[in-house]
Amino acid sequence: MGFGVTYADFSVEPARLANGRARYSGARFAGAHVVVGAGGSVAVDFEVEDPGDVVQATLTVTALVSKLGSSPGYAPMTVRLQGNVLAEDLTVPGGGDLPHDNVFAVPGDLLKPGTNTLEIQSSAKASSMLWLYRITLDPVWERGRSERALVAEAARDSVFAFRTELRPAHASSAPWQPAPRLLFHVDRDEQSLPAQLSWRGEDGAEATVSFGAGMSGFFGCYRAQDGTAYEYRGDLTDRWPFADETENLSAATLHRFHTEEGWGGRWHRSADLRLLVDDGGAPVERVSWRDQRGNSGTAVLHTAFTDVEVMGVEASDEYDDAGEVADNLLDEKHSKWLARDDTARLDFTLARPAAVASYSLMSANDAPDRDPRDWTLHGSHDGRTWTPLDTRAGETFSGRFETREFALRGHARTYRHYRLDITRNSGSTETQLARVSFAGAPAGQAFTGYYQRHNEGPIGYRGTPVRTEDSALTAVPGLAAELEAAVSSLTETSRTLAALAAQLRKH
Incomplete structure (x- = not known):
């Protein structure tokens, strides 16, 4: 009614x-x-x-x-x-x-x-x-x-494009000069338009602006990379709802984050954040905003790496009587692992699947002829089927407790298990190392900052990049291994059918 x-x-x-x-x-x-x-x-x-x-x-x-x-x-x-x-x-x-x-x-x-x-x-x-x-x-x-x-x-029309102009600060008689287009989109699913926006580029240039009624224009200030200050203004030229194609309209990166808010001594899942600011200059490294409801936030962008936590390691051999076991490879002490053979195998299981970009080996305390010289690093989803990732030959260590890092070539894939297969050492009948560690591949840009709702105190705010690649393989545990097994089975079936067809043609 x-x-x-x-x-x-x-x-x-x-x-x-x-x-x-x-x-x-x-x-x-x-x-x-x-x-x-x-x-x-x-x-x-x-x-x-x-x-x-x-x-x-x-x-x-x-x-x-x-x-x-x-x-x-x-x-x-x-x-x-x-x-x-x-x-x-x-x-x-x-x-x-x-x-x-x-x-x-x-x-x-x-x-x-x-x-x-x-x-x-x-x-x-x-x-x-x-x-x-x-x-x-x-x-x-x-x-x-x-x-x-x-x-x-x-x-809903949350993507904005402005025609902009600059004028030197404290120079009211100077004419306004055209400046690059400003395109931006800040959305954390609160259905509120921005009232203020500020950002800083990786080159040190920064700006802060306030928007007029209906987002029709803005006024603010801009400081260039060389420190020169300007008055800064803009007129709205277009606005439209966000769509996946939005990221194709700008050379700048459209960031998508899974976010958490920190309060009550714990982190709590919050709405995803989309962030795009393109003023024609360098990529942004910090963005702050206040919306028309009085909520405000800041996001400081930084590189995020895949978390690589090793849960356990098993060795083909270890010198248990002397305490020189494989677990020593995972601690920070100057202990070591020793295998009584000139070849050895180390199998590492991660706490969760991770894309490894590099790995590091530390030589042990004595006997340089026990140092690994030739080896291959493998990755596996299930610990049974292994894929070669990196092969080295003729490697040497120049000193004791020296750490050498080896970068994987090509695109890093996500695996739960990693195997270091040492096929030759430097001449001894025993093989040893002090430590083995893995470094994750860059996962994109994360952010840390704060968020403050209207009439409330500030709280912690952080985000990790939304990743879509490999999502089908990681969504179901073991799916990749099952697919690999299915491919192998289909390949064998294909060979069998081909042989049967050849026999039928003979008859």
């Missing part, structure tokens, strides 16, 4: 409307608002199903009066519903840069079933312009309903 969400947003063209149609007379769209001249009006026709249960409604008209030179300007407005005057010649504050919310009580008996008409008219005596930004109408018991719906609808 009553009427649904009702709003008219005049910050875009055409106006964004819910449950209504807009008509102009002596008015026109002007970028962030509708300009209503003297005697002009804006009418909104909206539908009411049955007003019987609406005893009163709340009408909010967001407007501003343009300046007249140095004076605040003058453009009184009259508000009518079904021709009935709700306010007459109301003097809206003018001369400022921010619009004002004018709130009116609407008697429920003025509403009627069917089409209702709300009219905002500027006085014929107006000497400046009435700027109309938006209108919302709600039952008194549901005040703010349409405003929330309007903000949520507007926030």
Whole structure:
């Protein structure tokens, strides 16, 4: 019963409307608002199903009066519903840069079933312009309903492009100079538009800006890589909803993060964050924002590496009586592992699958002729089927307890098990090492920072990159191994069928 969400947003063209149609007379769209001249009006026709249960409604008209030179300007407005005057010649504050919310009580008996008409008219005596930004109408018991719906609808267009200009600081007479386009998208699924945005590039350049009503423009400051300061402004040229194709519109990286918030002594999963800022310069390393609900956050970007935690190691042989066992390879002490053979095999099991980019071997305390010289590193999903990853021959260590790192060539794949197969040492009948460790491949950029909801204290905020590659293989434990086994089985079946076909052709 009553009427649904009702709003008219005049910050875009055409106006964004819910449950209504807009008509102009002596008015026109002007970028962030509708300009209503003297005697002009804006009418909104909206539908009411049955007003019987609406005893009163709340009408909010967001407007501003343009300046007249140095004076605040003058453009009184009259508000009518079904021709009935709700306010007459109301003097809206003018001369400022921010619009004002004018709130009116609407008697429920003025509403009627069917089409209702709300009219905002500027006085014929107006000497400046009435700027109309938006209108919302709600039952008194549901005040703010349409405003929330309007903000949520507007926030769907969350990718913004601005034409920008720069002017040297403290040089008011200097002309504005064109600057590169600003394209940005900051979304943590809160359905709220940004009010302020600041960022710093990897080259040291930085900017901070504040947005006007309806995101129609911004003003702020910019400091270049060489430290030169500028005034910075921009006009909205386009905005659209986010889609996967958005990342193709910019040379900058579109970051996607799984995020966590830190409170109560623990980290808690929170909504994913998408982040894109492209000002034509270097990639960003820090982004801060505040939205129109008063929530704010900061993300400092840094390289994330795959976590490589070794859970255990097994050796083909170890000198247990002397305590020179394989487990010594995993601690930080200057102990060692010794195998009483000139070849040896070490099998490492990780706590979780990881993509290894490099591995390190530390020589032991004595007997250089026990150092490994030739070896191959293998990876495996199941500990049974092994894939060669890196082969070395003729390697030497120049000293005792020397650590040498070996980088894997090509794209790092994710495995749960790694095998170091030592096929020759430096001449001894025994083989030894002090430590073996693995380094993860870069997993993209993570972030650390803070988040602060309106009227609440700041909390920890961190994110890890969303990765899509290999997702099908890692989503189900052991799936990769099963697929490999299936391929092997199919290959063997193919050979059998081919042999059978050859025999049939002979007969």
